[in-house]
Amino acid sequence: MPRAAGNSRLKSARLAAGYPTQQAFAEALGVDVRQVRRWESQKPPWPHPDMQQRLTDLTGQDVKALGFTPPTGRDHPHGQRRLQPLPLRSWGSHRPVVPSQSPVPMQPASVAVDFESITRSHRRMYWSLAPAALHAGIVAHAELGCSLLTETAGRTRRTVAAALAETWLLAGRIEFFDLDLKEPEEAGATLLRALQAAGEADDALLGAAILAHAAFIPGWAGNREASAERMVAARTYARRGPASAEFLAWLDAVEAECETRCGNARTALHLINHAEDTLKAGSEHPTPAWMDWFSPVRLAAFKGNTQLKAGHLPQARTTLLSVLEKLPASEDKQRTVVYGDLAAVEAAAGQPEEACRYACLALDQLETTWYATGMDRVREVRRALAAHQHEQCVRDLDDRLYGWTTTVSALAR
Template structure:
């Protein structure tokens, strides 16, 4: 197998927005050959001034970037190697753990055991309250980091793959369920580094596409587009399925929609629909359980609404409700919210309030911050009707003790 090199630095470089070694070298003020040496299997220890530049550009310390501290240098330690990922401390910083410890090596069976818990968390995501599931997922990630230091070969790669999925799930909870984009960005970087340890391009692509949501939702189109280019590059390396390619189109479409480019977004969605219809010979990975034809239609309905195509958006979103299985409670909340927004834009406040209340009903079953964002957006659109009884009734539902405290805390 071809050596993977210093995947920690490679992943941190890509996550920081430097998709080529040349671009990274120019930002650091060094030659590209120097970057190649740092991304090799045995990276040399950089000079102090370059250490400062590296940590400044990537936001990580030298150990987390895959460098071995030489004896007698900055820290009193023996020579150590560090894994690509590590548990996050209670504060805002990310800590590291040694990649080799004094603990005995684990048996090969540890990889399948660890991955089975990862799969269980994947299923629990759809029904368990995010505030309860997130700590369990983070603790599982901490365990995975420890296991990396006690495994080798294929066993280590299997653990690293499951760890990448675990970090990805944690990042999705932080971004979509808890609306903590800064935490999500740091967590997704760890997921990308774990994917690099596993040399798994497809899960690396999925992580990169999720990182595009962060600038995309903030209206930063250029940054989102750069991350999508990287995601598509990794998808080509990983022989992505038609469903995976369609999802990448859908992610980019949502970013374009939030940046005000609904025409481009609708073109991407049409391309995704054609891709799904054509199919492919490559299978969709089992961990990609967040996308389907119905979810693509939900993306479409949201974009149609924001493009002002209200009759089409209404028809699309109602069709999505008919297609969604019962377990898709979180997605159902979003669809109800978008239908409420369509009716508000169409001058039907009573119907808008009805859909908003249905969304609140669903949120009482399974909390989803993205769904609550939709409802708050609808309520702002209903400001001209705030003295109508149905809007007052919505306010009674929307501003209970728990939701009011949550809104003020954000």
């Protein structure tokens, strides 16, 4: 005799929501696996009202659509509607999404895996592709993710939301650090979208990373109060993670850079020292795969810049030269920044020829891999060399620095 198909509607919805086994679904619902087996049988019993709500929350479909038939003479109100996804905003327009009166088809769990894989690819491409070209692809990918949030549920939806949060975070990083014509307000709005998506995924560490990046915006503008407030929030989210030693050290490094730009180099150096101690102590918690922007050598780069701003020129020179030796070959963007900081060290030390040499090395690197933050470093060095502007080395630097493209960009800033 052929085996009865059972409640295929519930099974299909369970799989689409990202629960491949009855046991996983039972654990998410907080029931015994035998209860799930009964619900997926040929004649599933009508769920208790609180279970109806949980089933709907996890699958995005009402109990009737899940194959349940209310007892004769009863039609529980929970079975008369389809629960809409959590309130979202249309990220591009900031208009609330209008709930549809007709059921939205649920996508299979595989779409979350596919969407996440593209997010990982963008993460890797960030280190080599032109920022403007990559940014356009990332924003398009994020718009797709927003649509998928309305067509997924349960574990599948959380996976999509986490990948979407990472996607918006990467877009915000490009807007703030990479694009020549920076728009801090635009980056702030993008990071807000990232934080909303992280909330949908209930991913505290992603939330902490987004908040720390958001602290850069007021920090670079010299607004210490706003920057400090965002760092407090970032550390609060990190405690819920829990966070790895590397993640906590990066939070110290972010706060140190913000303090440096707000004129508090002494406080920044204390934070860098704390970060070094944190890395030495280590942690049992792993660092998320998406956190590919930090390492011990990058912490040293933070330290060298802070020593420079504190006026500790010999120490800054030693630190930054050590960073150059240890930087992996793939760290082109960071190398540009280090060259710029070394140029600033030499400019402050009254060595214009060495300053120009390092600045030109930064420009050489920028021709290969563009990084607006690196160009900012070179421009700062040129301003510091104003007293030497009639020397040949500075004129040679000007010839490199003020081509047609760079001149137009400078005037537009």
